[in-house]
Amino acid sequence: MTRIEDSIDINVAPEKVSQYLWNASNLPNHLPISDIEMLEESKEVVKFRHKITAAGRKMNVVCEMRQPELNRRIAFKTVEGMRVEGTWLLEPTKKGTKLTAVIEYTPPGWIFGPILDKLRIKKEMGRMYTESLQKLKKALEWKIARSLKG
Numbered sequence: 001m002t003r004i005e006d007s008i009d010i011n012v013a014p015e016k017v018s019q020y021l022w023n024a025s026n027l028p029n030h031l032p033i034s035d036i037e038m039l040e041e042s043k044e045v046v047k048f049r050h051k052i053t054a055a056g057r058k059m060n061v062v063c064e065m066r067q068p069e070l071n072r073r074i075a076f077k078t079v080e081g082m083r084v085e086g087t088w089l090l091e092p093t094k095k096g097t098k099l100t101a102v103i104e105y106t107p108p109g110w111i112f113g114p115i116l117d118k119l120r121i122k123k124e125m126g127r128m129y130t131e132s133l134q135k136l137k138k139a140l141e142w143k144i145a146r147s148l149k150g
Contacts, residue, residue, distance in 0.1 A: 001083075004126050007100040008133040012140045014090040014097045018071040020140055021088055024048045024063075030135035032128060047079070082106070099136070101129055 010017055020026050024046050028034055033050045039062065040047035046065045051058055061081030067074050077085040086103035105125070 001085075001104040001106050002122050002125070003102070003104045004122070004129055005100065005102045006126070006129050006133055007098055008137050009093060009096065009098050010137045010140055011096040012144050014092050015071045016144065017090055017097045017099060017140060018067070018074065020136075020143075021074055022046065022065065022067060024065070026139075029139050030132045032132075049080075052082075099133065101133060103129060 024036055024038065024041075027050075028036065031052075033052045035049075035051045037049040038046075039049060044066065047062065049060065049062045051060055053059075059081055061078045061084070063076055063084075064079050065074055065076040072090055074088045074090075075086070076088075083106040084103060085105075086101065089100040089102070091098040091100070103125070
């Protein structure tokens with residue numbers, strides 16, 4: 001599996017960041033996913049089907065999120081489609097939250113997948129994750145600033 005990790009500081013409390021991430025309908029605001037269809041939604045698990053564009057390919061996947069440590073860690077994995085596992089780690093800071101995103105994936109394609117991963121996929125996935133965290137920061141900080149204005 002290939003591992004990508006990136007962090008960003010968000011000027012929003014961990015509880016608010018966690019709440020936003022736990023709502024799967026917010027994910028297209030910062031990730032390259034679309035067409036979310038909820039399959040299961042409870043306090044313990046959120047399961048949904050969606051389309052994702054990665055490495056120039058559109059794929060259908062089913063993803064499951066769990067929150068083993070409330071407002072501290074959200075774990076996710078695909079249960080159908082490209083094999084992906086990840087975690088969002090939320091650490092309180094003086095100004096808000098340090099969010100660390102970790103993703104591990106197995107590139108599609110039995111023989112050529114690992115080769116393509118080294119040549120292209122890992123770089124694109126890393127760029128996608130960095131952009132995703134920047135979009136998330138902007139969305140959350142804008143949302144909080146807007147709510148303070150009335």
